[in-house]
Amino acid sequence: MFVLPQTAGCAAFVQLRQLQMDNSSFLSLTVVLLGLLGPCLTRLTPRVSFPMGSPGRRLTSFINDDIKNTTLLLLTPDEETLYVGARDALLELDVSQKDAMTLKNKLDWSPSDKDLEQCSMKGKKLADCSNFIRVLEFLNSSHLYACGTFAFSPRCTYINLDEGRGRCPYDPYQRNTAVIVDGELYTGTVADYRGNRPIIARHLSEGKRLDLKLDDTLGWLEDPTFIRSIYIPHEEKIYFFFSEAGREYDFINKFIVSRVSQICVSDVGGQRTLQRRWTTFAKAQLLCQAGSELPYNVLQDISILPPAEGAPADDTLFYGIFTSQWSVFSIFLYLSTFYLLKGTGCGLHNASDNALRFVKENFLTEDSVRPVARSLTMVSAEHIYCRLSVQRVQAVNRKHYTMLFLLTEAGQLHKAVLLRGGAHIIEEIQVFQNPQAVKSLKLSIPKGVIYVGTSERLVKIPVSNCSFYWNCAQCVLSRDPFCAWDPVGRACVEIFEAQTPLNQDVDGGNVEEACSSALLTHRTRFGPSTCPAGELVSVSLNEVVRLHCPAASQLSQQQWERPNSRLSSSLYLQLKDGSLSFVATPTTLGHYLCLSTENGYRQTMAIYHVKQKSSQAPTSYTHQTPVTQPARRPSPNTSTGRQKDNTPSLSVQSIPASSTHRLHDGELLVSSRGPCYLKELVAVSILLVLCLSLLITISLYFIRQRCHCKTIPQPQPSSRDAGKVTPEEVEPTGNKTLGKSNSEVARGRNARGFVCNGITTSSDGLLPNTPI
Incomplete structure (x- = not known):
């Protein structure tokens, strides 16, 4: 059993080199890894987080009780229509409107009762016997081609139903991939009911071209999990990305490895050897590894990034998500342009039988695909990513930045930008709550939206959220390449919509340099003889007071100040959420200033004036909740998106009165009631x-x-006994009490002797008739 070793500090690097072509290698691949070892990386915290339903992030949802599992998405070339493969249905949605998704057509495609009965007799759950659409591609300009699981009996259709085995999996939870090139369908899936025959094949070939597939007897694939297939036009090749069991590691029980393989679209098979089989198939290991550690060996998703405008086609990049077979860490793999069968080309159909036999026996390259970058860039221990899309954005400085849209298993969509110092997560958006088995992302760059398909619903999310940032400082600190501050309109706007020079600093987020000093909300300072007005907080002495400081972002830190006084730790307690707690005394009354610091920039978030209640004042007072808002009033078409539900409130142990509002230093402070x-x-x-x-x-x-002590009553002596002296009256030393009368003796006894639990004691604490 292998255990993932601990990282040996932050100095660990990946051995980097670029593969060269040799006689025994069919594949040459240039790779760059993104990832930073766990102990070397500070926590990847999203700067801003939007819970589901938050007014700060606009989402458009398509929900229909009769439609589930909207997990296969296909956009038309004009990106006005979105085709959705769902359970037992194919949907056509109009997505031309910015804030709407309208159902245009619905094609019901469900198994018959007989099909469901046969599926159930095979031991499958009835819920899994539905028709889950798993292949959806454009066959030509007028027809779609779709395949579904169809009660564990795959079917395909574009006009008429036909046989679907080898094109679509039987099991709705088994991953597959498909792409159509020039009317021909290329698939990676399984060809049998039990899922034991993996296959990469070509279908719908016409004319002299033949349908091709892998040779099942050669073991070219070992229990693969297909991730994605991508066509590269300038190379005329299709790349298949998948994970499989590595036969070369036969000393480890089912060691998973990630692979990339190629086929050429011009491949027609061999004339004698490899007839109706691929002659251009080759595969190599994607080695995502840091130093001597065990690799991040399980590929989760892959996405393509086309070259920038005017750049050569070889600058095409691929981004992928990798996880470890032994740990919960997830890591990013950044793949640069790679070449398969470099030097030999795709024209092997006229090759000799000896050459094809060599291809048949040596389809796996000796060398693994290794990175050319110097170190890993990102490792996430707190988030497990399952899907991603990638986009290149040109900022105000004309520099291109790579944007990643990452979907987590927990249901959050992270928007991140790759910077020189590592990945910066700009925002986190919750798109679903319940665990989802199958999820998909589809990015529309011209429309500026990203579609998320889940089992619950279909969601459309704008890629930018510039109107959320209410001043220049927040706009610059977001470091969002989509957004910049317009000093003329005094708003944070999308860079594509602006007609005037904009302020932006994606690399550094330097507010002082990017924003004009006249437009900045400077930090309020206490003067020697003046104090800011602040929000009044009336308290009684010896009350426990808690003043809240709203955070500008999840990356900011809150600090408190007083005029001409230091906040002693013996009197004040600053809590983890940034709030300040103390007991109201004459010493602690006065002004308090809350500051938020992020990336070296400090700004005032709240000002309080804690004052003792007057004797005539009622037993209630107002306590305030500061909420930072834009100083200007937003236009009807602009959403400020501030989250009021999550804003911290001030809590002091008294009764609130009426609420008040005050605008101070360009920021709105709102008061509210409290317990x-x-x-x-x-x-x-x-x-x-x-x-x-x-x-x-x-x-x-x-x-x-x-211990009940009481005085003992003494009876009056009779005349007959008056002259007698009792033994108790005899002194231990022999002295007689004849000189005293009986009444005096009695009085002396009552004065000097007490009974406690039936035992007489003298006034000196000794028992009577006891020698001293």
Whole structure:
């Protein structure tokens, strides 16, 4: 059993080199890895987070109770229509409107009752016997080609239904891939009911071209999980990305490896050797590894990034998500342009039988695909990513930045930008809550939206959210290549819509340089004789006060200041959420200033004036909740998107009165009501005193019972006994008491002797008639 070793500090690097073509290698691939080892990486925290339904992030959803599992998406070339492969249905949605998705047509394609009965008799769950569409491609300009699982009996259709084996999996949860090139369908899937015959094949060939597939007897594939197939026009090749069991590691029980393989679209098979079989198939290992550690060996998803405008076609890049077979870490793999069968080309149909036999026996390259970058860039221990899309954006400085849209298993969509210092997660958007088995992403660059298909619903999300940033500082600190500050319109806008020079700093996020000093909301300072007005907080002495400081972002840090005074740790407690807690005393009354610091820029978030209540004031007072808002009023077409539900509030143990609003230093501070616990505190104190009094009373009672002391009554002597002297009257030393009368003796006894539990004691504490 292998255990993933711990990272040996932050100095670990990947051995980097570029593969060269040799006689025994069919594949040459240039790779760059993105990932940074866990202990070397600070926590990847999204700067802004939007829960589901948050007004700060506009989402458009398509929900229909009769339509589920909308997990296969296909956009038309004009990107006005979105075709959706769902469960038992094919949908045509109009997505031309910015904030709407309208159902235009629905094609029901469900198995018959007989098909469902046969599927159930095979031991399958009835819910899995539906028709889950798994292949959806444009056959030509007028026809679609779709394949579905169809009750574990795959079917395909474009005009009429036909046989679907070898083109679509049987199991709806088994991953597959397909792409259509010039009317021919290329698939990576399984060709049998049990899923034991993996296949990469070509279908719908016409004329002299033949349908081709892998030779099942050669073991070219070992229990693969297909991820994606991508056609590269300038190379006339199709690349298949998948993970499979590595036969070359036969000393490890089912060691998973990630692969990339190629086929040429011009391949027609061999004349004698490899007839109706691929002659251009080759595969290599994608080695995502840092130093001597075990590799991140399981490929999750892959996405293509075309070259920038005017750049050579060889600058095509691929981005992928890798996870480890032994750990929960996820890592990014950044693949640069690669070439398969470089030097030999795709024309092997006229090759000799000896050459084809060599191809048949040496389809796996000796060398693995290794990175050419110097280090890993990103490792996420707290997020497990499952899908991604990638886009290149040109910023205000004319520099291109790579944007990643990453879907987590937990249902969040992360928008990240790759910078020189590593990945920066700009925002986090929750798109679904319940666990989803199959999910998909489809990015529309011309429309500026990304589609997320899940089992619950279909969601359309704009790639930019510039109107959320209410001032220049927040716009620059977001470091979003899509957004920049317009000093004329005093708004954060999309760079494609602006007609004036914009302020932006994606690389550094330097507010002081990017924003004009006249437009900045400077930090408020306490002067020697003046204090800012602030929000009034009336308190009683000895109350516990808690002042909240709203965070500008999840990357900011809050600090507190007082005029001409330091916040002693013996008097003040700053909590993890940035709030300040203390007891109201004459020393702690006065002004408090809350500051937020991010990337070296400090700004005022809240100002409070804590004041003692007057004797005539009621037992209630107002406590305030500061919420940072834009100083200007947004236009009806602009969404400020501030989240009021998640804004921290000030809590002081008193009763609130009316709410107030005040605009200070370009930021709106809003007051709200809050709970009071003064009456409850008095009631609890009274009950505590009563309980203690009762406990003391009961304790004294039992002590008195155990030791009950009282005076012993003495009877009056009769005349007959008046002259007698009792033994008790005789002094231990022999002195007599004849000089005293009986009454005096009695009085002396009562004055000097007491009975405790039936035993007489003298006033000096000694027993009577006891020698001293």
